[in-house]
Amino acid sequence: MTNDNQQSVAILGAGAWGTALANLAAANGHRVRVWSRWGEETLETVLEDAQIILSAISMKGVRDVAAQVKSLPVSPDTIFVTATKGLEPETTCTPSQIWQSAFPDNAVVVLSGPNLSKEIEMELPAATVVASNIFAAAQIVQLVFSSNRFRVYTNPDPVGVELGGTLKNVIAIAAGVCDGLQLGTNAKAGLVTRGLTEMVRIGNFWGAKTETFYGLSGLGDLLATCNSPLSRNYQVGYQLAAGKTLQEVLSHLQGTAEGVNTCRVLMERARQQNIPVPITEQVDRLLQGKITPQQALDELMLRDIKPEYHFEDGN
Secondary structure (H helix, E strand, C coil), rough: CCCCCCEEEEEEEECHHHHHHHHHHHHHEEEEEEECCCCCCCCCHHHHCCEEEECCCCHHHHHHHHHHCCCCCCCCCCCEEECCCCCCCCCCHHHHHHHHCCCCCEEEEEEEEECCHHHCCCCEEEEEEEEEEHHHHHHHHHHHHCCCEEEEEEEEEHHHHHHHHHHHHHHHHHHHHHHCCCHHHHHHHHHHHHHHHHHHHHHHHCCHHHHHHHHHHHHHHHHHHHHHCCCCCHHHHHHHCCCCCHHHHHHHHHCCHHHHHHHHHHHHHHHHHCCCCCHHHHHHHCCCCCCCCCHHHHHHHHCCCCCCCCCCCCC
Protein backbone atom coordinates (compact mmCIF):
# COMPACT_ATOMS: atom_id res chain seq x y z
CA MET A 1 0.00 0.00 0.00
CA THR A 2 1.40 3.44 -0.88
CA ASN A 3 1.16 5.73 2.09
CA ASP A 4 0.76 9.47 1.48
CA ASN A 5 -0.09 10.01 5.13
CA GLN A 6 2.86 8.37 6.84
CA GLN A 7 2.83 8.63 10.63
CA SER A 8 5.64 8.25 13.10
CA VAL A 9 4.48 5.57 15.57
CA ALA A 10 6.12 4.69 18.90
CA ILE A 11 5.04 1.37 20.41
CA LEU A 12 5.66 0.96 24.14
CA GLY A 13 5.92 -2.72 25.03
CA ALA A 14 7.61 -5.41 22.96
CA GLY A 15 5.43 -8.33 24.06
CA ALA A 16 3.32 -10.38 21.64
CA TRP A 17 0.58 -7.72 21.38
CA GLY A 18 2.91 -4.72 21.01
CA THR A 19 4.92 -6.59 18.36
CA ALA A 20 1.78 -7.60 16.43
CA LEU A 21 0.57 -3.98 16.36
CA ALA A 22 4.02 -2.71 15.38
CA ASN A 23 4.05 -5.14 12.44
CA LEU A 24 0.59 -4.00 11.28
CA ALA A 25 1.60 -0.32 11.29
CA ALA A 26 4.94 -1.05 9.60
CA ALA A 27 3.21 -3.10 6.87
CA ASN A 28 1.14 0.02 6.12
CA GLY A 29 4.30 2.03 5.50
CA HIS A 30 4.43 3.96 8.78
CA ARG A 31 7.67 4.72 10.62
CA VAL A 32 7.57 2.44 13.65
CA ARG A 33 9.85 2.30 16.68
CA VAL A 34 9.37 -0.15 19.54
CA TRP A 35 10.46 0.44 23.15
CA SER A 36 10.95 -2.25 25.76
CA ARG A 37 12.26 -1.66 29.27
CA TRP A 38 14.82 -4.40 28.50
CA GLY A 39 15.71 -3.02 25.08
CA GLU A 40 18.75 -1.03 24.07
CA GLU A 41 16.96 2.09 22.82
CA THR A 42 16.03 4.73 25.37
CA LEU A 43 12.46 5.90 25.77
CA GLU A 44 13.56 9.38 24.68
CA THR A 45 14.96 8.05 21.37
CA VAL A 46 11.84 5.98 20.61
CA LEU A 47 9.48 8.89 21.36
CA GLU A 48 11.37 11.47 19.30
CA ASP A 49 8.89 13.21 16.91
CA ALA A 50 6.27 10.48 17.55
CA GLN A 51 2.84 11.46 16.24
CA ILE A 52 1.24 8.37 17.79
CA ILE A 53 2.35 6.75 21.05
CA LEU A 54 0.77 3.33 21.56
CA SER A 55 1.03 1.64 24.95
CA ALA A 56 0.85 -2.17 24.96
CA ILE A 57 2.48 -2.73 28.33
CA SER A 58 0.93 -4.81 31.13
CA MET A 59 -1.36 -3.02 33.58
CA LYS A 60 1.12 -2.92 36.45
CA GLY A 61 3.61 -0.87 34.41
CA VAL A 62 1.20 1.72 32.97
CA ARG A 63 1.43 4.48 35.59
CA ASP A 64 5.20 4.22 35.89
CA VAL A 65 5.73 4.40 32.09
CA ALA A 66 3.19 7.25 31.76
CA ALA A 67 5.21 9.21 34.35
CA GLN A 68 8.44 8.53 32.41
CA VAL A 69 6.83 9.72 29.14
CA LYS A 70 5.52 12.83 30.93
CA SER A 71 9.09 13.80 31.86
CA LEU A 72 10.01 13.92 28.14
CA PRO A 73 9.02 16.50 25.49
CA VAL A 74 5.74 15.36 23.88
CA SER A 75 3.79 17.49 21.39
CA PRO A 76 0.17 18.41 22.34
CA ASP A 77 -0.79 17.03 18.90
CA THR A 78 0.56 13.56 19.70
CA ILE A 79 -2.19 10.93 19.94
CA PHE A 80 -1.95 8.36 22.72
CA VAL A 81 -3.35 4.89 22.04
CA THR A 82 -3.83 2.40 24.85
CA ALA A 83 -4.02 -1.32 24.08
CA THR A 84 -3.75 -2.55 27.69
CA LYS A 85 -6.63 -4.45 29.33
CA GLY A 86 -6.88 -4.16 33.10
CA LEU A 87 -7.65 -2.04 36.16
CA GLU A 88 -5.17 -0.40 38.53
CA PRO A 89 -5.52 -2.00 41.99
CA GLU A 90 -4.82 1.15 44.04
CA THR A 91 -7.23 3.45 42.20
CA THR A 92 -9.47 1.14 40.06
CA CYS A 93 -8.48 3.42 37.14
CA THR A 94 -8.50 2.10 33.58
CA PRO A 95 -5.33 2.54 31.45
CA SER A 96 -6.89 5.35 29.37
CA GLN A 97 -7.76 7.27 32.56
CA ILE A 98 -4.12 7.05 33.65
CA TRP A 99 -2.83 8.31 30.26
CA GLN A 100 -5.47 11.05 30.08
CA SER A 101 -4.68 12.32 33.59
CA ALA A 102 -0.96 12.43 32.67
CA PHE A 103 -1.69 14.16 29.33
CA PRO A 104 -4.96 16.11 29.78
CA ASP A 105 -4.51 18.09 26.55
CA ASN A 106 -3.76 15.13 24.26
CA ALA A 107 -6.22 12.86 22.46
CA VAL A 108 -6.40 9.36 23.97
CA VAL A 109 -7.69 6.45 21.88
CA VAL A 110 -8.59 2.98 23.21
CA LEU A 111 -7.80 0.01 20.95
CA SER A 112 -9.56 -3.22 21.93
CA GLY A 113 -11.22 -6.21 20.31
CA PRO A 114 -11.18 -9.98 19.79
CA ASN A 115 -7.46 -10.00 19.03
CA LEU A 116 -5.47 -13.07 20.05
CA SER A 117 -1.96 -11.86 19.16
CA LYS A 118 -0.76 -15.31 18.04
CA GLU A 119 -3.44 -15.41 15.33
CA ILE A 120 -2.61 -11.88 14.17
CA GLU A 121 1.05 -12.91 14.03
CA MET A 122 -0.02 -15.77 11.72
CA GLU A 123 -1.76 -13.18 9.50
CA LEU A 124 -5.21 -14.66 10.13
CA PRO A 125 -8.08 -12.17 9.60
CA ALA A 126 -9.25 -10.15 12.62
CA ALA A 127 -11.21 -7.03 13.53
CA THR A 128 -10.80 -4.49 16.31
CA VAL A 129 -12.24 -1.20 17.60
CA VAL A 130 -10.59 2.19 18.19
CA ALA A 131 -12.57 4.52 20.44
CA SER A 132 -12.10 8.12 21.52
CA ASN A 133 -14.01 11.21 22.58
CA ILE A 134 -12.14 12.91 19.73
CA PHE A 135 -13.41 11.29 16.55
CA ALA A 136 -10.64 12.66 14.29
CA ALA A 137 -8.02 10.96 16.51
CA ALA A 138 -9.83 7.61 16.27
CA GLN A 139 -9.96 7.98 12.47
CA ILE A 140 -6.19 8.62 12.24
CA VAL A 141 -5.46 5.53 14.35
CA GLN A 142 -7.98 3.51 12.27
CA LEU A 143 -5.99 4.31 9.10
CA VAL A 144 -2.64 3.45 10.69
CA PHE A 145 -3.62 -0.12 11.59
CA SER A 146 -6.31 -1.06 9.01
CA SER A 147 -5.41 -3.65 6.40
CA ASN A 148 -7.07 -6.37 4.35
CA ARG A 149 -6.44 -8.78 7.23
CA PHE A 150 -7.06 -6.41 10.15
CA ARG A 151 -10.33 -4.50 10.00
CA VAL A 152 -10.53 -1.49 12.33
CA TYR A 153 -13.85 0.12 13.35
CA THR A 154 -14.27 3.45 15.16
CA ASN A 155 -16.49 3.94 18.22
CA PRO A 156 -17.38 7.08 20.26
CA ASP A 157 -17.55 5.19 23.63
CA PRO A 158 -13.97 4.71 24.89
CA VAL A 159 -15.11 3.71 28.40
CA GLY A 160 -17.31 0.91 27.03
CA VAL A 161 -14.66 -0.33 24.58
CA GLU A 162 -12.01 -0.37 27.29
CA LEU A 163 -14.23 -2.06 29.89
CA GLY A 164 -15.34 -4.72 27.40
CA GLY A 165 -11.74 -5.81 26.94
CA THR A 166 -11.06 -5.68 30.66
CA LEU A 167 -14.17 -7.31 32.15
CA LYS A 168 -14.34 -10.24 29.73
CA ASN A 169 -11.05 -11.56 31.15
CA VAL A 170 -12.84 -12.47 34.39
CA ILE A 171 -15.62 -14.30 32.51
CA ALA A 172 -12.92 -16.10 30.46
CA ILE A 173 -11.49 -17.58 33.67
CA ALA A 174 -14.97 -18.94 34.49
CA ALA A 175 -15.31 -20.29 30.91
CA GLY A 176 -11.98 -22.08 31.28
CA VAL A 177 -13.25 -23.71 34.49
CA CYS A 178 -16.43 -24.74 32.69
CA ASP A 179 -14.46 -26.46 29.91
CA GLY A 180 -11.92 -27.90 32.34
CA LEU A 181 -14.73 -29.59 34.27
CA GLN A 182 -16.24 -30.79 30.95
CA LEU A 183 -19.66 -29.34 31.77
CA GLY A 184 -20.72 -29.12 28.13
CA THR A 185 -21.88 -26.56 25.60
CA ASN A 186 -25.21 -25.71 27.27
CA ALA A 187 -23.53 -24.76 30.55
CA LYS A 188 -20.90 -22.66 28.82
CA ALA A 189 -23.45 -20.84 26.64
CA GLY A 190 -25.41 -19.97 29.78
CA LEU A 191 -22.29 -18.82 31.59
CA VAL A 192 -21.01 -16.62 28.75
CA THR A 193 -24.46 -15.05 28.17
CA ARG A 194 -24.93 -14.22 31.85
CA GLY A 195 -21.32 -13.02 31.86
CA LEU A 196 -22.18 -10.51 29.15
CA THR A 197 -25.14 -9.30 31.23
CA GLU A 198 -22.77 -8.80 34.17
CA MET A 199 -20.33 -6.85 31.97
CA VAL A 200 -23.14 -4.56 30.79
CA ARG A 201 -24.31 -3.99 34.37
CA ILE A 202 -20.82 -2.98 35.55
CA GLY A 203 -20.20 -0.92 32.41
CA ASN A 204 -23.41 1.07 32.88
CA PHE A 205 -22.30 2.01 36.41
CA TRP A 206 -19.11 3.40 34.88
CA GLY A 207 -20.98 5.37 32.23
CA ALA A 208 -20.46 2.99 29.31
CA LYS A 209 -23.14 2.55 26.65
CA THR A 210 -24.98 -0.78 26.63
CA GLU A 211 -24.75 -1.21 22.84
CA THR A 212 -20.93 -1.08 22.94
CA PHE A 213 -20.93 -4.39 24.82
CA TYR A 214 -22.85 -6.06 21.99
CA GLY A 215 -20.09 -5.08 19.55
CA LEU A 216 -16.62 -6.38 18.77
CA SER A 217 -14.95 -4.99 21.90
CA GLY A 218 -17.56 -6.58 24.18
CA LEU A 219 -19.31 -9.69 22.88
CA GLY A 220 -16.66 -10.22 20.18
CA ASP A 221 -13.77 -10.19 22.62
CA LEU A 222 -15.77 -12.26 25.12
CA LEU A 223 -16.38 -15.01 22.52
CA ALA A 224 -12.73 -15.08 21.43
CA THR A 225 -11.37 -15.23 24.96
CA CYS A 226 -13.89 -17.72 26.33
CA ASN A 227 -13.36 -20.17 23.48
CA SER A 228 -9.62 -20.21 22.89
CA PRO A 229 -6.83 -22.12 24.61
CA LEU A 230 -4.62 -19.26 23.30
CA SER A 231 -6.23 -17.01 25.92
CA ARG A 232 -4.15 -16.80 29.10
CA ASN A 233 -7.22 -16.06 31.21
CA TYR A 234 -9.07 -19.09 29.82
CA GLN A 235 -5.95 -21.16 30.62
CA VAL A 236 -6.03 -20.01 34.26
CA GLY A 237 -9.59 -21.34 34.68
CA TYR A 238 -8.94 -24.51 32.70
CA GLN A 239 -5.87 -25.44 34.72
CA LEU A 240 -7.50 -24.59 38.06
CA ALA A 241 -10.26 -27.03 37.08
CA ALA A 242 -7.53 -29.65 36.49
CA GLY A 243 -6.53 -29.31 40.14
CA LYS A 244 -3.52 -26.99 39.89
CA THR A 245 -3.03 -24.14 42.36
CA LEU A 246 -3.15 -20.53 41.13
CA GLN A 247 0.56 -20.21 42.00
CA GLU A 248 1.40 -23.22 39.81
CA VAL A 249 -0.71 -21.95 36.90
CA LEU A 250 0.72 -18.42 36.93
CA SER A 251 4.34 -19.60 37.22
CA HIS A 252 4.02 -21.58 33.96
CA LEU A 253 2.03 -18.95 32.06
CA GLN A 254 3.75 -16.98 29.31
CA GLY A 255 2.77 -13.33 29.81
CA THR A 256 0.18 -11.83 32.16
CA ALA A 257 -3.35 -13.08 32.80
CA GLU A 258 -4.87 -9.64 33.55
CA GLY A 259 -8.18 -11.21 34.66
CA VAL A 260 -6.65 -12.38 37.96
CA ASN A 261 -5.85 -8.83 39.06
CA THR A 262 -8.97 -7.35 37.41
CA CYS A 263 -11.20 -9.72 39.37
CA ARG A 264 -9.89 -8.52 42.73
CA VAL A 265 -10.18 -4.84 41.83
CA LEU A 266 -13.65 -5.37 40.37
CA MET A 267 -14.93 -7.05 43.53
CA GLU A 268 -13.74 -4.07 45.58
CA ARG A 269 -15.53 -1.62 43.33
CA ALA A 270 -18.68 -3.76 43.10
CA ARG A 271 -18.92 -3.94 46.91
CA GLN A 272 -18.46 -0.17 47.23
CA GLN A 273 -21.22 0.52 44.70
CA ASN A 274 -23.52 -2.42 45.48
CA ILE A 275 -23.35 -3.88 41.95
CA PRO A 276 -24.50 -7.53 41.82
CA VAL A 277 -21.69 -9.52 40.15
CA PRO A 278 -22.36 -13.21 40.89
CA ILE A 279 -19.91 -14.65 38.32
CA THR A 280 -17.09 -12.27 39.28
CA GLU A 281 -17.74 -13.10 42.94
CA GLN A 282 -17.34 -16.85 42.41
CA VAL A 283 -14.23 -16.37 40.27
CA ASP A 284 -12.77 -14.17 43.04
CA ARG A 285 -13.46 -16.82 45.71
CA LEU A 286 -11.94 -19.48 43.47
CA LEU A 287 -8.78 -17.42 42.83
CA GLN A 288 -8.40 -16.85 46.57
CA GLY A 289 -8.62 -20.61 47.16
CA LYS A 290 -11.78 -20.30 49.26
CA ILE A 291 -13.76 -22.71 47.06
CA THR A 292 -13.09 -25.43 44.50
CA PRO A 293 -13.93 -24.97 40.79
CA GLN A 294 -16.88 -27.37 41.20
CA GLN A 295 -18.24 -25.41 44.18
CA ALA A 296 -17.96 -22.15 42.21
CA LEU A 297 -20.11 -23.56 39.39
CA ASP A 298 -22.57 -25.12 41.86
CA GLU A 299 -23.02 -21.74 43.59
CA LEU A 300 -23.94 -20.12 40.28
CA MET A 301 -26.45 -22.85 39.40
CA LEU A 302 -28.06 -22.72 42.86
CA ARG A 303 -28.78 -19.00 42.84
CA ASP A 304 -32.37 -17.89 43.43
CA ILE A 305 -34.60 -18.26 40.40
CA LYS A 306 -35.55 -14.95 38.83
CA PRO A 307 -36.63 -13.32 35.56
CA GLU A 308 -33.96 -13.00 32.84
CA TYR A 309 -34.64 -9.25 32.55
CA HIS A 310 -36.35 -6.65 34.73
CA PHE A 311 -37.94 -4.63 31.94
CA GLU A 312 -39.22 -1.88 34.18
CA ASP A 313 -35.76 -0.78 35.36
CA GLY A 314 -33.78 -1.64 32.26
CA ASN A 315 -31.71 -4.44 33.85
